[in-house]
Ligand SMILES: NC(=O)C1=CN([C@@H]2O[C@H](COP(=O)(O)OP(=O)(O)OC[C@H]3O[C@@H](n4cnc5c(N)ncnc54)[C@H](O)[C@@H]3O)[C@@H](O)[C@H]2O)[C@@H](O)CC1
């Protein structure tokens with residue numbers, strides 16, 4: 001599990017260490033890790049970068065101090081290091097250490113405190129690696145001047161360079177929304193982010209995540225002082241523990257039964273795809289409820305699907321259903337109400353999202369994309385649109401979970417899952433090739449199967465804050481993403497191929513357990 005903590009939590013965890021360690025000890029540890037990554041990048045870049053300098057971009061806080069100490073290590077290794085001071089108050093001890101190690105220091109603000117763009121451009125051009133120590137977790141809001149101007153000038157320069165430098169961010173790319181994952185203004189995009197003590201939420205959710213590059217977490221001993229994470233990301237090992245692995249005494253009813261209300265004469269394929277997602281994930285049985293024509297189509301593909309109602313451990317509702325079709329809408333509403341009354345978990349996708357009552361249960365998962373989430377909240381009196389959600393998916397997933405009392409799985413290039421009790425997860429396991437019709441139906445099926453298999457643990461109030469439900473939703477996103485990547489193999493993929501790749505993904509995850 002990758003655990004991410006907000007700036008305040010990291011600061012609080014640092015406090016006892018700062019009191020007990022020597023002056024700047026933590027900063028030097030952080031700086032050493034930054035220097036190590038810079039050397040790794042230079043080695044990787046090889047001859048192309050030989051003879052180039054390392055440019056330190058230094059702001060006025062400890063983030064700039066980290067960069068200066070890192071520059072000192074690199075200068076002692078014989079590298080040409082230049083520090084561009086973008087502040088009139090650099091960290092004094094770190095600056096002295098950098099100077100005495102041989103770092104060349106340049107002031108890049110004029111007397112009025114504005115960036116000297118030409119001087120910056122010359123330094124930027126000469127450097128193969130930029131170390132971004134402008135701001136870290138001490139920054140509040142979007143970058144202000146002069147740093148906003150410094151970042152804008154550097155981004156302009158980079159765009160004009162034939163051979164882009166490698167940017168190594170200290171702790172977080174400067175300007176990025178550390179806690180909320182937003183991009184509130186100019187951000188210096190990084191290739192590598194060396195983050196101290198623990199990951200930060202903004203490094204794991206979009207749109208900020210896309211500017212952080214490869215994230216390296218440096219252990220500076222904060223572990224015992226950190227509490228509950230603000231956000232987590234499941235790894236393969238975590239998901240393996242959540243997956244259905246039958247035992248010898250199991251039979252189809254003990255393994256979990258999923259009720260599926262999906263597909264319509266307009267979108268019959270959605271039923272096939274959701275059923276495929278569920279069956280390929282592995283469960284005892286799928287019971288299907290839908291129009292005869294759709295049932296026939298499901299049966300052609302999957303004769304093992306049982307038609308008609310009966311006892312189920314979870315429901316998957318809504319894929320390929322038109323909420324304007326009154327009879328089907330009624331069926332979804334009735335089924336959902338019974339599930340809520342009986343404490344049976346459910347995943348609500350597509351057409352079911354607009355049919356949900358105001359309040360749901362923590363074992364109900366809403367699975368919208370950004371536009372659907374905006375409509376869901378708008379229908380509950382909030383004035384919001386798709387662009388708002390895409391700019392702040394973490395905040396909107398949390399808000400929707402709090403507003404509905406359900407777990408919200410917000411689909412996107414990174415999936416954000418928020419539970420009403422506060423658990424938040426993010427998964428980025430897929431491939432852009434997954435953005436194709438029908439893959440959402442497969443995801444609903446995968447998640448439905450996981451809910452059904454773990455139905456006993458979720459039944460009637462057993463997951464009151466939605467924490468387990470949210471983990472299962474994140475696990476479904478990981479399985480779906482990996483299946484997509486596996487089926488695509490770097491090229492196009494269809495939804496049914498994604499479902500067909502699921503057993504291989506499940507087997508690989510279980511084998512590594
Ligand atoms: N506290 C510690 O002991 C450790 C901190 N570490 C480093 O210290 C950083 C935090 O240091 P600080 O708390 O000094 O803060 P930062 O260095 O992140 O930022 C503070 C500086 O940014 C300026 N600033 C704040 N908001 C701004 C904005 N919106 N636009 C422009 N400038 C802005 C402030 O005036 C100040 O100069 C971490 O990110 C990490 O890099 C590491 O060295 C590990 C140990």
Ligand SMILES: [K+]
Nearest residue numbers: 132135172174
């Ligand atoms: K930074």
